Amino acid sequence: MKKQWIRIISFIMMICMISMVSIGCGRxxxxxxxxxxxxILNYKRETVDILQKMIDxxxxxxPNIHIQMxxxxxxxxxxxxxxxxxxPPDIAILGGERSYADFVDADTIVDISDYKGLDKVKDVYKxxxxxxxxxxxxxxxxxxYAANAAGVLYNRDMxxxxxxxxxxxxxxxxxxCKQIKSDGETPFYFMxxxxxxxITPWNALAANLTSTTIYDEVNQGKxxxxxxxxxxxxxxxxxxxxxxxxxxxxxxxxxTTAFSKGDSAMLLTGNFAIPQIRSTNSDINLGAFTxxxxxxxxxxxxxxxxxVMFSVxxxxxxxxxxxxxxxMLQDENVATYMKQSSSVSCIKGKFPVPVDLxxxxxxxxxxxxxxxxDHHYPADLPAGDMIQGYLMNNDMQTxxxxxxxxxxxxxxxxxxxxxx
Amino acid sequence: xxxxxxxxxxxGNIAVWGRTLLLILLALTIVFxxxxxxxxxxxxxxxxxxxxxxxxxxPRHFSFQNFIQAIQTTDFFHTIGNSLFITIVTLIxxxxxxxxxxxxxxxxMNKHKSFNFLYLYFISGMFVPFSMLMLPLVKETSIxxxxxxLGLIILYTVFFFPMNLLLYTGYLKNIPLALEEAAYVxxxxxxxxxxxxxxxxxxxMHATVIVLTALSVWNDVMTPLVILSGGxxxxxxxxxxxxxxxxxxxxxxxxxxxxxxxxxxxxLILYLFAQKQIINGVVNGSVK
Amino acid sequence: MKKVKLGKTYKLFVLPILxxxxxxxxxxLINAVVYSLTDSRGFGDFNWVGFQNYFDMFKDSRxxxxxxxxxxxxxxxxxxxxxxxxxxxxxxxxxxxxxxxFRGLYFLPNILGGxxxxxxxxFFFTFILPSFGKLIGNEFLxxxxxxxxxxxxxxxxxxxxxxxxxxxxxxxxxxxxxxxxDVYEAxxxxxxxPWQKFWHISFPLIAPFFTIxxxxxxxxxxxAFDQIVAMTGGGPNSSTESISYLIYKTGLSxxxxxxxxxxxxxxxxxxxxxxxxxxxxxxxxxVQL
Numbered sequence: 002m003k004k005q006w007i008r009i010i011s012f013i014m015m016i017c018m019i020s021m022v023s024i025g026c027g028r029x030x031x032x033x034x035x036x037x038x039x040x041i042l043n044y045k046r047e048t049v050d051i052l053q054k055m056i057d058x059x060x061x062x063x064p065n066i067h068i069q070m071x072x073x074x075x076x077x078x079x080x081x082x083x084x085x086x087x088x089p090p091d092i093a094i095l096g097g098e099r100s101y102a103d104f105v106d107a108d109t110i111v112d113i114s115d116y117k118g119l120d121k122v123k124d125v126y127k128x129x130x131x132x133x134x135x136x137x138x139x140x141x142x143x144x145x146y147a148a149n150a151a152g153v154l155y156n157r158d159m160x161x162x163x164x165x166x167x168x169x170x171x172x173x174x175x176x177x178c179k180q181i182k183s184d185g186e187t188p189f190y191f192m193x194x195x196x197x198x199x200i201t202p203w204n205a206l207a208a209n210l211t212s213t214t215i216y217d218e219v220n221q222g223k224x225x226x227x228x229x230x231x232x233x234x235x236x237x238x239x240x241x242x243x244x245x246x247x248x249x250x251x252x253x254x255x256x257t258t259a260f261s262k263g264d265s266a267m268l269l270t271g272n273f274a275i276p277q278i279r280s281t282n283s284d285i286n287l288g289a290f291t292x293x294x295x296x297x298x299x300x301x302x303x304x305x306x307x308x309v310m311f312s313v314x315x316x317x318x319x320x321x322x323x324x325x326x327x328x329m330l331q332d333e334n335v336a337t338y339m340k341q342s343s344s345v346s347c348i349k350g351k352f353p354v355p356v357d358l359x360x361x362x363x364x365x366x367x368x369x370x371x372x373x374x375d376h377h378y379p380a381d382l383p384a385g386d387m388i389q390g391y392l393m394n395n396d397m398q399t400x401x402x403x404x405x406x407x408x409x410x411x412x413x414x415x416x417x418x419x420x421x
Numbered sequence: 422x423x424x425x426x427x428x429x430x431x432x433g434n435i436a437v438w439g440r441t442l443l444l445i446l447l448a449l450t451i452v453f454x455x456x457x458x459x460x461x462x463x464x465x466x467x468x469x470x471x472x473x474x475x476x477x478x479x480p481r482h483f484s485f486q487n488f489i490q491a492i493q494t495t496d497f498f499h500t501i502g503n504s505l506f507i508t509i510v511t512l513i514x515x516x517x518x519x520x521x522x523x524x525x526x527x528x529x530m531n532k533h534k535s536f537n538f539l540y541l542y543f544i545s546g547m548f549v550p551f552s553m554l555m556l557p558l559v560k561e562t563s564i565x566x567x568x569x570x571l572g573l574i575i576l577y578t579v580f581f582f583p584m585n586l587l588l589y590t591g592y593l594k595n596i597p598l599a600l601e602e603a604a605y606v607x608x609x610x611x612x613x614x615x616x617x618x619x620x621x622x623x624x625x626m627h628a629t630v631i632v633l634t635a636l637s638v639w640n641d642v643m644t645p646l647v648i649l650s651g652g653x654x655x656x657x658x659x660x661x662x663x664x665x666x667x668x669x670x671x672x673x674x675x676x677x678x679x680x681x682x683x684x685x686x687x688x689l690i691l692y693l694f695a696q697k698q699i700i701n702g703v704v705n706g707s708v709k
Numbered sequence: 710m711k712k713v714k715l716g717k718t719y720k721l722f723v724l725p726i727l728x729x730x731x732x733x734x735x736x737x738l739i740n741a742v743v744y745s746l747t748d749s750r751g752f753g754d755f756n757w758v759g760f761q762n763y764f765d766m767f768k769d770s771r772x773x774x775x776x777x778x779x780x781x782x783x784x785x786x787x788x789x790x791x792x793x794x795x796x797x798x799x800x801x802x803x804x805x806x807x808x809x810x811f812r813g814l815y816f817l818p819n820i821l822g823g824x825x826x827x828x829x830x831x832f833f834f835t836f837i838l839p840s841f842g843k844l845i846g847n848e849f850l851x852x853x854x855x856x857x858x859x860x861x862x863x864x865x866x867x868x869x870x871x872x873x874x875x876x877x878x879x880x881x882x883x884x885x886x887x888x889x890x891d892v893y894e895a896x897x898x899x900x901x902x903p904w905q906k907f908w909h910i911s912f913p914l915i916a917p918f919f920t921i922x923x924x925x926x927x928x929x930x931x932x933a934f935d936q937i938v939a940m941t942g943g944g945p946n947s948s949t950e951s952i953s954y955l956i957y958k959t960g961l962s963x964x965x966x967x968x969x970x971x972x973x974x975x976x977x978x979x980x981x982x983x984x985x986x987x988x989x990x991x992x993x994x995x996v997q998l
Contacts, residue, residue: 107753
């Protein structure tokens with residue numbers, strides 16, 4: 002009896018092994034003649050139509066290159082599965098966040114430091130991309146293209162009606178909130194049911210009140226977040242006073258809907274929320290300004306990150322990939338892209354800032370921008386949840402300790418590597 | 422005697438109506454979410470509001486615009502074809518192979534240690550978190566070259582086996598052994614006994630298995646998402662295409678709900694057919 | 710128990726599924742166990758770290774909290790769902806008007822996708838219930854149940870139960886179908902009341918289906934994932950993170966694949982132990998007809 006089962010099981014195992022070995026690694030790209038096919042994986046679904054038009058134009062100019070773009074939902078998971086399959090796209094259109102850093106760290110992105118077009122990219126965004134990397138590697142792994150910004154979205158009509166002024170300093174901002182309240186309106190809608198929305202104002206506060214080297218220093222064991230995150234936490238708590246009655250009940254969807262219907266004068270979020278807000282009220286007259294975190298207006302920086310960047314993930318057709326990126330970097334195309342997607346350019350040159358972000362223009366033009374701190378947070382660090390919990394329970398010490406503990410846990414492999 | 426019977430009948434009638442009334446009241450908890458789904462599917466995004474009375478109000482115009490747009494966005498007729506193909510083939514494979522295996526295991530697990538072990542082995546497979554199997558499976562299917570519809574069918578056959586094994590073996594306990602023994606006495610082999618006697622008797626359970634498996638396969642997003650690696654391939658299933666209504670930060674609920682309502686129809690039809698089988702099971706007629 | 714020879718046909722019946730099952734369930738499982746000994750992100754290069762992941766896991770308060778939540782959630786949901794669905798199944802199986810209609814209707818919650826259910830219930834808890842609370846002047850109900858760490862889990866249970874009851878009811882109905890009508894007739898002649906009929910006849914006879922439902926509930930609730938995504942995304946303050954959700958969020962969306970594989974392995978062992986125990990216990994109470 003027993004023997005028979007052993008025989009059956011070993012038979013099954015054999016089948017598995019044979020099938021894996023015999024069929025394994027039998028996948029190659031079919032290069033049909035001279036025509037090269039470039040596969041692009043685009044994480045930003047909102048831009049599909051714009052990009053597709055530009056791709057069509059590119060294909061017309063370069064008849065021997067065919068570009069096939071996928072813009073799936075949950076693109077990061079898909080990119081991971083494609084890396085597991087050892088079938089990455091030629092170009093990945095990514096956001097400048099921690100997952101990019103992981104891809105660089107796992108040696109999955111091709112070095113393009115010899116690419117001439119990099120000179121066209123604003124230095125501040127190139128530095129930003131470098132800062133993201135976990136262990137600063139030699140080489141360049143992305144071409145930053147478009148930037149986003151976070152701050153305060155406001156209802157222009159309401160501001161006009163009551164004669165409110167756009168604040169330049171923290172004190173002005175707080176007195177504006179008080180003013181709005183006494184005029185019988187709600188300053189903000191918090192959307193803290195979705196914990197990630199709490200990170201947006203946190204980003205502005207933490208970015209202005211801490212230095213960008215803090216992540217590396219904590220990883221090297223030289224510093225801790227407890228030493229620096231008290232101040233932003235205190236200020237965030239202060240803002241909560243000016244939210245609606247039940248700030249933890251509303252989701253992102255509910256909050257943007259409320260703001261679009263004029264239920265609140267402002268919303269603490271980024272330009273990425275504008276399409277969602279417009280979808281529930283296309284007529285809303287909105288603007289955006291920088292969250293004035295400091296009382297010295299000249300020192301406040303705008304939180305802006307890389308929204309779209311190109312990374313070459315497969316060396317097979319590097320030349321053709323760079324040709325496409327080159328095409329995207331041409332002034333005329335940059336202008337089209339930025340205009341149609343309402344984003345801010347990472348490319349040098351006179352490209353107008355979108356109308357909605359007019360009040361932020363001087364920050365962009367003077368390079369007074371700083372990256373979102375959460376772009377440095379690992380995806381598995383529950384930063385949003387911790388901020389949500391802190392605002393709910395008002396226990397700063399627990400929050401600070403927890404932040405350090407969780408950070409060390411999420412980065413434990415890196416920390417072990419660095420501190421060896 | 423006759424009056425007593427009548428009395429019982431009258432009393433029975435009141436009970437029937439009482440129970441029906443109770444069910445109607447309970448049904449409100451189901452009708453309400455359904456009502457919301459339907460009105461949202463007909464509304465325009467600009468009609469979405471946080472105001473309770475506004476949200477529950479009927480849409481301003483009843484037009485099928487959302488449904489038409491949902492059909493276009495998801496490439497409905499192509500993707501539903503894929504979904505139908507995958508679901509139907511899976512169901513056929515599942516009913517044949519799962520009932521076969523479950524019969525063997527269910528009848529023999531009490532007498533043979535090896536089958537008892539197999540039973541526990543399969544059932545425990547139910548408790549492996551899928552997230553953990555996902556990446557190894559992606560690699561495996563891609564190496565074997567079945568990161569396509571075929572692979573999905575095989576994977577579903579594997580994933581739903583523990584549940585179906587449980588269902589079939591549970592049902593088999595209520596089918597008396599006497600029937601099979603009679604067949605053996607008549608000289609039938611195990612093979613013919615199964616197909617001629619047991620398989621038809623399992624009909625109500627087949628129907629249950631079909632409904633439950635179909636439902637899970639039909640609505641599944643995660644498996645095709647990772648196995649097919651993307652939303653634009655020719656094998657795309659309907660739920661995968663429905664992900665297109667969700668962007669990084671927001672969801673177009675109006676289109677999504679319209680699309681969900683469309684996707685609900687085939688399953689509902691299947692259920693209505695299967696329900697008859699579940700209810701008018703042969704067991705009541707033949708096993709006594 | 711007489712030792713009978715196991716016929717060849719029986720083995721053949723099991724073989725195809727056994728091969729597939731091993732190849733696509735056990736084999737990747739073994740892979741994942743191997744990954745649990747590495748610092749892999751799931752892709753790219755990785756290092757061997759031995760049992761470090763397992764040691765770290767036991768110190769991780771987030772994982773501990775997710776275990777506590779998952780068990781609290783699963784046990785409560787299992788009880789609620791089974792009690793209601795037995796009642797509903799008996800009701801739907803009794804003499805009523807429009808039987809097929811109701812059976813169809815009560816099955817509907819199961820068909821609606823997670824996005825729909827999530828949206829509707831979120832709206833219910835965020836807007837409808839609080840405005841009802843304000844109307845009747847109840848302080849507790851005037852705020853969203855989902856925004857409170859101590860009540861959010863119960864709100865998820867309501868939504869989960871609403872959806873799961875349909876599934877379990879069907880199984881109970883199909884169980885009730887297997888009871889021959891003459892058993893009831895005999896009982897009626899003996900003068901058994903409806904409660905006695907249920908408790909002494911129906912219940913023992915549907916015991917196998919009770920077992921099925923218990924195990925399925927365990928599977929659905931201990932593996933709770935869709936419900937969490939649809940309702941809270943693990944919040945507020947990580948209070949509703951189920952284990953499956955945590956594994957997905959930090960292991961797959963995040964970069965702790967190896968670490969969460971270790972978590973999965975431990976969790977797998979825990980559940981298998983529970984379910985083996987449960988089945989042994991429940992099987993004893995079944996009656997063979």
